[in-house]
Amino acid sequence: MENHWSEFWKQGHATTFGPYYKEGYRGVIGDWWEVLLAQMQPGESVLDLGCGNAALLVNLLEKNNQIRYLGLDLAEVRISPVAEEQIKNLEYPPQLFSNCPAEKIPLEEASIDAVVSVFGIEYSQCELTLGEVSRVLKNEGRLNLLVHHRESNVTRMSKKAVDEYQEEEIESLLKALQTIHQVIVSEGVKGLKASAVAENSRSLVNSLASKYLNDTDLQTANGTMFEFLSHALQFFKLIRKTEQDRADFITNLRVEFHAYKGRFQEMVSVAKDESGIHEFQGLCKQAGIEVLECKEIYDEKGLLAWQLAGKK
Numbered sequence: 205m206e207n208h209w210s211e212f213w214k215q216g217h218a219t220t221f222g223p224y225y226k227e228g229y230r231g232v233i234g235d236w237w238e239v240l241l242a243q244m245q246p247g248e249s250v251l252d253l254g255c256g257n258a259a260l261l262v263n264l265l266e267k268n269n270q271i272r273y274l275g276l277d278l279a280e281v282r283i284s285p286v287a288e289e290q291i292k293n294l295e296y297p298p299q300l301f302s303n304c305p306a307e308k309i310p311l312e313e314a315s316i317d318a319v320v321s322v323f324g325i326e327y328s329q330c331e332l333t334l335g336e337v338s339r340v341l342k343n344e345g346r347l348n349l350l351v352h353h354r355e356s357n358v359t360r361m362s363k364k365a366v367d368e369y370q371e372e373e374i375e376s377l378l379k380a381l382q383t384i385h386q387v388i389v390s391e392g393v394k395g396l397k398a399s400a401v402a403e404n405s406r407s408l409v410n411s412l413a414s415k416y417l418n419d420t421d422l423q424t425a426n427g428t429m430f431e432f433l434s435h436a437l438q439f440f441k442l443i444r445k446t447e448q449d450r451a452d453f454i455t456n457l458r459v460e461f462h463a464y465k466g467r468f469q470e471m472v473s474v475a476k477d478e479s480g481i482h483e484f485q486g487l488c489k490q491a492g493i494e495v496l497e498c499k500e501i502y503d504e505k506g507l508l509a510w511q512l513a514g515k516k
């Protein structure tokens with residue numbers, strides 16, 4: 205099965221928050237990272253666990269391009285186009301490890317000055333990952349993390365996205381597109397009107413479109429289905445294109461939206477409550493990492509994450 209994060213990163217996003225932070229992290233997360241960058245010495249190395257499309261690289265290149273950036277992710281990732289433009293002629297070219305679990309870091313022991321992670325480490329088996337973090341960190345090496353909080357807005361929005369996902373309607377719409385596609389293959393575009401199954405499928409699509417696209421009331425609108433329907437309607441631009449184009453469109457739509465649900469479900473399940481973060485701190489200690497600080501942090505919308513700082 206396709207990794208549901210690979211599906212996301214292949215769209216070129218710069219961060220997990222897609223269009224919200226499309227130029228790299230700003231605001232509270234950007235500030236947190238820039239303070240850490242300011243404390244680093246030229247030539248030092250930083251390993252970003254669960255890095256996505258090298259989410260932290262953009263700020264690094266803006267603020268301190270004398271730092272060696274290494275990013276590792278279980279998904280297929282790439283350097284986002286935003287960062288790509290800035291990496292030419294760097295003294296320390298960034299290094300990305302795709303399809304690579306944080307539980308098995310492909311680096312030598314005591315080779316890294318700092319390990320960071322923004323909503324990444326908690327997706328892995330933390331007891332194994334922290335053992336690896338301790339192994340690759342130099343003595344006195346730093347660990348700085350932002351970890352999903354069970355009560356944060358991100359978790360609340362992720363839960364909402366999962367609840368909004370209407371599996372049956374999504375499946376029936378995909379089936380309707382498939383039917384229309386088949387009729388075009390066998391009867392041609394001209395045969396659509398005369399085909400009862402194609403007409404029924406079209407009216408199902410229309411009724412779902414008016415159900416979800418006409419609701420602009422923020423209290424009741426279903427953002428997930430709005431996005432799905434907006435995307436699905438692009439199919440009708442392809443009716444005169446090739447059979448392959450339409451078949452690929454339907455397959456991609458299915459894969460993309462299954463992955464969408466998978467990502468939000470996972471975000472919710474890895475978020476830590478008070479006892480989860482307490483347990484995590486215990487694992488740090490067991491791995492030989494001293495926790496210097498662990499607190500809740502907030503942005504203008506409310507609770508954002510757990511922020512943890514530690515040292516080997």
Ligand SMILES: C[S@@+](CC[C@H](N)C(=O)[O-])C[C@H]1O[C@@H](n2cnc3c(N)ncnc32)[C@H](O)[C@@H]1O
Pocket residue numbers: 209210218219220221253254255256257259276277278279304305306307321322323324325327328329
């Ligand atoms: C919420 S995203 C965060 C990405 C990035 N840090 C950011 O802030 O945009 C979580 C990332 O963790 C990765 N991930 C999940 N399990 C992992 C593991 N065991 N090892 C390494 N990365 C993992 C996912 O593939 C995904 O890219």
